[in-house]
Amino acid sequence: MKSAFICFCFLAIASAPPPSVSKQYRSDYVYNKDTNAFYKLHTDSAKIWDAKSSCTTEGAQLMVPASEQDIIQLHSMFKRFPDLGNYVWVDEDGKDHESAEDKPMIDLSDSVTEAMRSRFALQGCDVVTRQGEIETSPCYNRLPFICKVEAIDAPYDTHCGVFAIGYQYVESTGSCYKISKVAYSWTQAYDECQAENAHLVVLNSEAEMLVVKNLTNAAAPVDEAQTTYFFYAGFRAQEPTKNETPVFKTIFNQTLQEAGFSGWSENEPNNANNIEFCGTLFKNDGKLNDVDCSDKYAFICEKEVHM
Ligand SMILES: *[C@@H]1O[C@H](CO)[C@@H](O)[C@H](O)[C@H]1NC(C)=O
Ligand SMILES: *[C@@H]1O[C@H](CO)[C@@H](O)[C@H](O)[C@H]1NC(C)=O
Numbered sequence: 396m397k398s399a400f401i402c403f404c405f406l407a408i409a410s411a412p413p414p415s416v417s418k419q420y421r422s423d424y425v426y427n428k429d430t431n432a433f434y435k436l437h438t439d440s441a442k443i444w445d446a447k448s449s450c451t452t453e454g455a456q457l458m459v460p461a462s463e464q465d466i467i468q469l470h471s472m473f474k475r476f477p478d479l480g481n482y483v484w485v486d487e488d489g490k491d492h493e494s495a496e497d498k499p500m501i502d503l504s505d506s507v508t509e510a511m512r513s514r515f516a517l518q519g520c521d522v523v524t525r526q527g528e529i530e531t532s533p534c535y536n537r538l539p540f541i542c543k544v545e546a547i548d549a550p551y552d553t554h555c556g557v558f559a560i561g562y563q564y565v566e567s568t569g570s571c572y573k574i575s576k577v578a579y580s581w582t583q584a585y586d587e588c589q590a591e592n593a594h595l596v597v598l599n600s601e602a603e604m605l606v607v608k609n610l611t612n613a614a615a616p617v618d619e620a621q622t623t624y625f626f627y628a629g630f631r632a633q634e635p636t637k638n639e640t641p642v643f644k645t646i647f648n649q650t651l652q653e654a655g656f657s658g659w660s661e662n663e664p665n666n667a668n669n670i671e672f673c674g675t676l677f678k679n680d681g682k683l684n685d686v687d688c689s690d691k692y693a694f695i696c697e698k699e700v701h702m
């Protein structure tokens with residue numbers, strides 16, 4: 396009896412419960428117990444297509460206002476940003492119901508699609524106002540938007556301990572890694588890895604560099620990246636006062652030597668135009684390069700697995 400009890404405790408510590416049990420998701424999402432779902436209000440304005448893809452990247456979806464509780468949740472988040480204008484993108488509440496209609500509707504799918512297309516072009520896309528009304532706004536507008544995911548659908552990788560899918564465990568380094576499918580600035584990439592309960596990759600050995608190099612070479616190129624051969628990593632420099640050489644440190648405040656890998660690509664760091672203070676890995680040789688922090692690149696998140 397006693398040993399069974401101890402074993403149970405060990406298992407409970409080794410793998411954390413999923414979001415549907417823990418009511419915990421990404422650090423930038425809030426939980427609502429009335430809807431049993433997680434929400435994030437994006438205060439950065441975007442076109443509706445980009446809003447949808449941002450939500451998807453976060454394991455969620457552009458919110459379909461399905462209930463009064465959804466509107467109340469949005470309202471409580473929206474009112475904290477009085478300067479944000481009057482509208483927030485939401486997804487069409489008719490969409491999901493449409494496909495659940497009876498057979499004749501499905502047989503008419505071509506004309507339904509056509510009708511939806513013209514609605515999209517002429518009548519606009521759905522927004523929720525500060526007053527909680529659902530209205531439409533021209534689809535080409537840039538607006539804040541709200542993402543939602545039901546607790547039961549919120550992605551959680553038990554082995555890696557991250558709120559995302561797509562992490563790959565590598566036994567030789569004891570870490571999980573994920574190459575992003577989107578291109579972000581260094582700071583956005585840093586935040587995204589943190590929100591997933593991971594961090595921008597930090598190379599701690601030559602062996603880890605070779606592992607990550609293989610992963611970057613196997614990954615599908617991200618179209619909107621400035622270039623597809625650089626990937627943001629967890630090191631950067633303070634912008635130096637003039638004439639000083641930038642000193643690169645990891646996000647854990649170690650020098651590259653202390654971290655365990657400091658091999659720069661040929662002729663790097665070159666601090667081109669004196670504005671390159673953020674760290675990337677170069678796909679071709681796996682080594683380090685400095686870039687402008689505002690450039691948008693794919694990035695690599697890492698999570699150490701403690702068993
Ligand atoms: C990288 O990929 C090459 C070619 O597939 C393979 O031979 C090598 O063992 C891999 N190295 C690591 C560290 O995964
Ligand atoms: C980072 O390390 C330096 C030198 O080791 C130290 O002086 C500094 O206080 C550290 N900064 C943080 C934020 O820990």
Ligand SMILES: [Ca+2]
Pocket residue numbers: 570596597598599603697
């Ligand atoms: Ca590492």
Ligand SMILES: [Ca+2]
Pocket residue numbers: 663664665666667671684685686
């Ligand atoms: Ca450079």
